Amino acid sequence: MLTKLTSFATIGLESERITVEVGSTPGEGKIFIVGLGDMSVQESKQRVRHALRAGGYHFSTGLTITVNLAPADLRKAGPRYDLAIALGILIVNGSITLPEAVLESTAFLGELALDGSLRHITGILPAAIACRKLGIKRLVVPAVNGSEAALIPGLEVIAAAHMGEVISILKGEAEPALISAPASSAANIDPELVDFADIRGQEHAKRALEIAAAGGHNVLMSGAPGAGKTLLARAFRGILPPLSQEESIEVTRIYSVANLLPPEIPLITSRPFRVVHHTASGVSIVGGGQIPGPGEISLAHRGVLFLDELAEFPAQVLEVLRQPLEDRRITITRAQGSVTFPADFTMVAAMNPPRFTAGSKERVHRRISAPLLDRIDLTVNVQPVPIEDLQRPAKANGDTTAAVLGRVLKARMRQTKRFTLHTIRTNKEMGVKEIDALCPLKQDAQSLLSQAVDRMGLSARGYHRAIKVARTIADLADAEHIGIEHVAEALQYRQTIED
Ligand SMILES: Nc1ncnc2c1ncn2[C@@H]1O[C@H](COP(=O)(O)OP(=O)(O)O)[C@@H](O)[C@H]1O
Ligand SMILES: [Mg+2]
The missing domain is CATH 3.40.50.300 (P-loop containing nucleotide triphosphate hydrolases)
Structure with missing residues (x-):
């Protein structure tokens, strides 16, 4: 008997699809997990065994279970595959049957406690994003992770507190719990x-x-x-x-x-x-x-x-x-x-x-x-x-703070407009190219800067820094061009330690 469930690994900030293949052969109740899982993946065996027993299921009578986490060359870590492994075992040992169409369109994530309840795991949001990308309709997660998964629109999220609940919902015997709205951002x-x-x-x-x-x-x-x-x-x-x-x-x-x-x-x-x-x-x-x-x-x-x-x-x-x-x-x-x-x-x-x-x-x-x-x-x-x-x-x-923020927002809006055709968002990010193209200086501003180079020994880098800061000061003043007053103020913030 063989079945396949979908789960996700986290690589950096991305989620990688993991196929949890579970197979059974005649044997004496052993369980093997292959596919480059670390210690916490191996320990899944004990958690799953206990959780199944707590749920009133037989683990296996006369069966050896092999769990293969594919792709096999990707290292896997953490208890996130527990739920998929447990369900896979229940399917191959004949304890439950789930419609093929449901299995194909669902991904599973969750750590099992010994009593079968589902514990919080990391990387739910990247997994939800990956589901959307891969066209996976439904994501099953621990109840505590529900509102995180629900951030991605168009994904059907089943947030369950217990493995038994997941089974009843997928069989169509129970309704999934409503996911509580995220706490207000005031928190x-x-x-x-x-x-x-x-x-x-x-x-x-x-x-x-x-x-x-x-x-x-x-x-x-x-x-x-x-x-x-x-x-x-x-x-x-x-x-x-x-x-x-x-x-x-x-x-x-x-x-x-x-x-x-x-x-x-x-x-x-x-x-x-x-x-x-x-x-x-x-x-x-x-x-x-x-x-x-x-x-x-x-x-x-x-x-x-x-x-x-x-x-x-x-x-x-x-x-x-x-x-x-x-x-x-x-x-x-x-x-x-x-x-x-x-x-x-x-x-x-x-x-x-x-x-x-x-x-x-x-x-x-x-x-x-x-x-x-x-x-x-x-x-x-x-x-x-x-x-x-x-x-x-x-x-x-x-x-x-509110008054200052108001001015900051206005200055940011000017930058958003300035950089619509560029990949940058703020004046800080300007390189020499953008400075040349987007920061024209008025005549007197230019001569003040030249003087600063001569008299204050301003370095080339200090020079560019001063222009960028002057550009922001001009943005705060809602000025189209950088004037002498903007440059004069910018020069006050130069690095006297280093310049
Ligand atoms: N300009 C100020 N206005 C109000 N309180 C101040 C001011 N400067 C210092 N304090 C008080 O002194 C404390 C120490 O300031 P702190 O910011 O820790 O100094 P620093 O980091 O420069 O050593 C602050 O917690 C605050 O109570
Ligand atoms: Mg301090």
Whole structure:
């Protein structure tokens, strides 16, 4: 007796179709799983045996069961095939019959508990997307994963709490449970979010953050401890434009694969804000592992990667950030092949100012390498605000987060229009080609920049950075052309450490 069920493996962010073939031959009740499954796949035997017994089914009388996970050359991991394996065994040992048409049009994912209930698994959203692509009509998932699968329209989702429930539904003896609507996105709001109006003073830093949010620019804040850098970074999240529907799915997919999707929030609707500590390893930051998974830079995709105390990070860790900052994605290569994760984020970094004794200036140069600094368009010095200012009431303390966000959104709209025929979305992403084509400078703006090159010793890179930032400042001012005032302000955010 032989049967075939469809399931999915996760490779990077993609789902790969896995055919779970189950066959039986006369024998004494053994079960074999072949097809490059790891330890957790092998342990499926014990879980399935128990779950079947708990469900009141005989495992096998006088049968040897062979489970083949195809394609055989792809490594398989995790308990996600439990449900398909259990159903396959029940079919070949004659305990249940399911219509052939149902089996052909259905995919199965789920880990079994010993009592036959279905446990949460990762990578449901990519699997749901793959079903749509492959024309598979129906996806059976654990109840807790139901609303994640239901994000993909046009797919029939059966979310079951128990294996027995799956069988009754597929036989047409029971109705599938209604999938509860995703929790409101309010649950996504960061409790640590700081309102701009609650930060006293710091007009210069706030302005730099507004420009960073408007143009997607990476920003470095340098200032004494207690100056408010971490506070400012927390406020930054609130002035970022909301995620589009398409971006939400993109981000959710990454969190689903990383097993970081809270069951009560199946769709991530606010921009990620990832805080990376300087003790974090290179792998945890860029991703990797035996079966490559996304790192912090991918979890920050379409959002913010916050590197606090930048100078404390080991040089080699900062070095691994260079390539993804350039490419906005990361490719991880393994013997079995390579996977690519998206990593398009805004980097916000904070550090104590370098003390300009010969020795320590050297140190900062060496540790925060020029290639990394090259990707930072805005550098701002943050001075502690005087105590009198801290004591002043919050009222009339400058713009609220909502007001700043309003300006950011307008500036983003200008960019969307500018880049309709291009693959980029924000000014940060402009290369020399786009700068030349899309950033004409007024005469006086041009001469100010030339002077900066001569007098301030602005490097070629610093020159291009200044134009990109000036373009964003002009966008915030709703100006078609970059004027002298935009360039003058942009030059205030140049890197005095490096330029
Ligand atoms: N401009 C400010 N407005 C309001 N509170 C501030 C300001 N600057 C600092 N603080 C207070 O000081 C604390 C320390 O600031 P923090 O952001 O951690 O400084 P840094 O990261 O620069 O060392 C904050 O939690 C906040 O309570
Ligand atoms: Mg801090």
